Amino acid sequence: MEKQIDILIIGAGISGIGLAAHLSKNNPNRSYEIIERRESIGGTWDLFKYPGIRSDSDMSTFGYNFKPWQQSSVLADGAAIKGYLAEVVEEYQLASKIHFKHNVISANYDSSIQKWVVEIEDDHQKKQTWVANFILGCTGYYNYEHGYQPKFPNQLEFKGEFIHPQHWPENLDYRGKKVLIIGSGATAITLVPAMAKGGAGHVTMLQRSPTYIASVPSVDILYNKMRKILPEDLAYKLTRARNIGMQRGIYALAQKQPKLLRKLLLKSIELQLKGKVDMKHFTPSYNPWDQRLCVVPDGDLFKILRSGQASVETDLIERFTENGVLLKSGKHLDADIIVSATGLDIQILGGLKATLDGQPIDTSKHMLYQGVMVSDVPNMAMIIGYINASWTLKVDIAADYICRLINYMDQKGYVEVIPQGDQTELLEDTVMGSLTSGYIARAANVMPKQGKHAPWKVTNNYLADRKELKNATFEDAVLKFKKALPHDQRKPKLVS
Template identity: 55%
Template sequence: MSQQHFDVLIIGAGVSGIGVGCHLTRECPGKTFAILERRQSLGGTWDLFRYPGIRSDSDMFTFGYNFRPWTGGKVLADGASIKDYVANTAREYGVDRHIRYGLAVKSADWSSVDKCWKVTAENEASGEVENYTANFMVGCTGYYNYDKGYKPDFPGESDFQGQVVHPQHWPEDLDYTGKKVVVIGSGATAVTLVPTMAEKASHVTMLQRSPTYLMPLPSVDKVTLALQKVLPEKVAYKLTRARNISISRLLYERSRKSPKAMRRLLLRVIKHQLDGKVDMRHFSPDYNPWDQRLCVVKDGDLFKVLKSGKASIATDHIERFTKTGIRLKSGEELEADIIIPATGLDVQMLGGIKPSVDGQEVVMKDKIIYKNVMVEGVPNAAMIFGYTNISWTLKVDIAAEYLCRLVNLMDKRGYRTVVAKDTGNSRGEDTILGALDAGYIKRAADRLPRQGTHGPWKSSQNYLEDVKILRFDPIEDGCLEFDGKRTHGRQQGSTGFLKPLRSALFGV
């Protein structure tokens, strides 16, 4: 049994954990830190998921870190390329030397007496227990259970004589050449799997309970490639990021303000892609755009395989599995050799860790989140939670910057502890993902922390607002207690509108 102390302990070596580590290296160079990672490799999502065609669902020029340009013209990158980008970033900033692999965190308790976190981790290979202490703990575990994905209990599933394969646990040796495949779902995973598997399978059917809003997106950005030829790498990157952030925000805001107009626009684009060869009822959701996440279709590949007949789409409910496939409530039967339930994630906070404060468990559903970074009432801790309506990493960057500002201010003032305290009865009923109406969020309502109704307790999902709040607003705002005392920092005057806007778009 070993014990070690660090200034900052990061849980998880995925996109978020590596990002936080890089920001600490850049902005808090005197701080010691370690990253505890349960798996044997970094990358998180991009190491776990290995299904055919796995790729980003966000454009890489905003998904990339703000301090390290994503180069080339790929807009939607494959999983291996994304993992390489994260690994190369970790190596470039020396963060890879701080990662400790194969360690599953079993407990994390804040001690008010010792003013530190006491963390117990188990080496899953050897069973050896390691103890860590840290002044500050940062959860970078994402928001889903890595051990299992969500899969409904389908009636008659045991009768099916073929293979049932969940995308989260894809067998390396799965051969679907010449097979009949049914993919259950209509989200990003299904939209990726269907056209990729159709290249080898005899036929692929996408079975959806209800349609999803889809938007074709080219895989290569020719404008960016042109910019990269005439401008320095970082300048081209910042210009592309600014453009893509603006477009993403515009699409989201117009969807919220004018849902009927955006619905007409999205359906018109899909109708043009299908050339009248596929029934539009399969692409006409009964909800408004961005009530659930919008799925992108790389180079329109899904529409192409549907038009070619290599794949088909069925909108119906499952009555039961049979020996040879799936019987639908309409009476139709879908033959299958392989069934893939692309039915979503099992939401889980902090990788299943149940943190405690002085031995009392922190019940997340009873807590609200401060600036979408800190948990109310939990000292010296942060939780990195990216965006759901634009690239996850945009939030990772500015949240990490905020944490570095906070740590540096505490050093400057000589503070040892900080805790967010809600004294204004700000708690609301919406979860921190309340803007989306997806099934996986509804299923996890009893596990997710809440957001407040106003002020820094309300989750805006607005990148431009968050840049102002996290990068420019005073840290000592009256909502934080330092060493048990509430402080108000000296107001240094408004930053105005242009500086936060320029910072949000260009990262400077």
């Protein structure tokens, strides 16, 4: 039996909930349903349970533009973010729209009926067929089932506990134990101080190469002062505008004067280490923002390293041993627990198999129109957040654009929209931009590609995107709209 729906949102994380709230506000005549493979809302903020899990963007920009973040913390832990999302669900009455433990298996756009035919496995492991006018992908870009896990030499020899942060064991007791964390990204630099403060005997961070790390205040004093004298919404908007400007300014400085920004970042770290830790562990070989810049609240990582409760090693792994890791230098790191903070396994649209009239859609051979809609694919959009700013900034402006597009189609009586791609625009770079991080490189075979020019070029520039999407017209030479086919032409195509 088929279930007819209007708009299908895949994912009940920060993108899906934000998009649903925008639809509720701006498209009251449209209905939507949200499917979520997990048992709860939150996406990333429900999945990751490791100690210290938190945002690495300030909450004035990581929060939605329509709902002020009302706590004083600059960065927020996973539970606080999930609580914030729960408030949005309640305020916009989204709970009845969310179908938990529902997994999309496949989706085929049938051009003869101008709709998506979606195969779903429900919470009773039974197959269902849903027929939708639009599919909106809000699943992020990584695999929720598996993290990225390289194979280490002799890994099985290790007799202790081996953990990936994406699958953190419940009630793991690491008190008094020697913990080795492999990695130097956002997860690793969060885990080091959290586990050291949580009672670990000693925590060692092992990295192949250093990462740029900036310290930010844990509390926004100016925001707190403004909230006492200004309306909450205004204080939030001013703080949000300030932090957006700072994010953009730092990134622009990295592009125009990388040596100056490098000098500033390294000097800040040097002052915080106070001669207690060798600067070689925090002096990357690349320029700032060639890879994502990491942040720590109140320099907590540097404080722990200074105290001696934790240490950092920069070396390559020769092999695992029964009780730790042997490095290429010949040094042995003893460990009771090894945490492999080695990153994400990249996946698009939650791994669903999408087809167009039965022909597979290879997203790596498509571009994104206005950074939102998949080229040559009807009635499909996806939200992919920024790599150099808060993810949610893109959610808000992309959602607003999608809402305007749907209203335009309703006004004109259209049921189908296709961004017509131009293969001469296609580049090898993905929409993730020019970062050299490992997960970016691994995204090449699944992520949509960059185009040479607008509207196919993804700039990862929030200020430019906000202006462009707000003012974008739908009457151009790229978007192709269609009205409903006459009834005698609506013959569903058989797809094997």
